[in-house]
Amino acid sequence: MITRSLFDKMLKHRNDNRCPTHGLYTYDAFITAARSFNGFGTTGDDATRKRELAAFFGQTSHETTGGWPSAPDGPYAWGYCFVTEIGNNDRYRGRGPFQLTYDYNYNQAGEAIGVDLINNPDLVATDPVVSFKTAIWFWMTPQGNKPSSHNVIVGKWTPSDADKSAGRAPGYGVITNIINGGLECGKGQDARVADRIGFYKWYCDILGVSYGNNVDCYSQRPFT
Template sequence: MAAKLLTILLVGALCGAAVAQNCGCASDQCCSKYGYCGTGNDYCGNTCQSGPCYSSGGNGSSGGGSSVADIVTQAFFDGIINQAASSCAGKNFYTRAAFLNASNSYSQFGNDGSANGTKREIAAFFAHVTQETGHFCYIEEIDGASHDYCDSNNTQYPCVAGQKYYGRGPLQLTWNYNYGAAGNSIGFDGLGNPGIVATDVLISFKTALWFWMNNVHSVLDQGFGATIRAINGAVECNGGNTPAVNARVGYYEDYCSQLGVSPGDNLTC
């Protein structure tokens, strides 16, 4: 009997470990130390495994002791999205919880070893998101379906008939080669089902962070102007669209001020 009980306990422990490794929680829930899904300190506190964890459980702990979750507070996030009209599609789509959950997949985001560097990267990211989505109003590019974003010369990520690769998500992911590469990295059919970026908020934020880490993160030390060039330089820089550049800079300076960090030099492109 004792041997049978020990077997049951061992099996139960193994099952518990399996659950703890893969909670399968919703995007706005945390996976606790014991493998349960929920919100609040018991789930999102120091022993949190995944999801929008607090402080040490969250992504991006910097040399200054601040994590992405510490800096992107609900108040900071709400300060952006609350400027969108209630009729905006993004108002009921984008959430801080989904952003934090997505950021856990990109450990180098906001993690350059200094508190100021973390704050500047976060301010820069949300400045561009604000410009691209109109304070989280838009999930999809306005009249995006009327534009042709298929690069037929890109044979690695060929366009799929009937699909459109216009801007979607926080950084308005565009072009077949970006959808294909993002899908391969994140784990969705970017070429065959690009529309999921506008319907799954976790994938949506992950595409924005994927683009950021692959195209923008490496130029942060060159100043905010370099991030503009990396995101939309061909259209906006060198006099292409000065009002848009100025708007991005304005958002960046505002968010830096909110986070208590200087914006640095080389702000425009």
């Protein structure tokens, strides 16, 4: 679904000298990692597959953005610019496309991909295949009482009555809620949510797919 040239177009400035990730995130590493997870980017019709990839890269690009309003080619051409959380020296600080944090996430992700991330957490920031694998693991795996982002975007999640009463409906907005709803959702207009949406729409446009419904979480209560 994503060719090498398309990957380079989507993550246009990831190898810019101003980005700490310079040279880290390669197309080959992404393809290797993606093939390790059955169903990722391969579920449903072409539109569903494209929308999942746009959503995945939309969320991860927000987490690693190096863009600014007047950036060359626009702020959304600067995803995957950072690989580690800035200003946090904690052993399990954010690393990788999803800024993986906390020992329980490193432990679960490591077990899932067969790598000891408890004793070697920096692999998430230095090994591109491991880095992509941890991000796709997070994407494909239900987080606590939350559905997986994968199931939401491919239409395999059915909201419960509690979800409906909380305003949570299928769409990109619920994925933002899964990832960081406690800080960003249910607060009305929020610049962080808007940035996630901007990246998502940028990738949807590149891939030639519609955005779908419910792209924001402004009126959604967070998962508890």
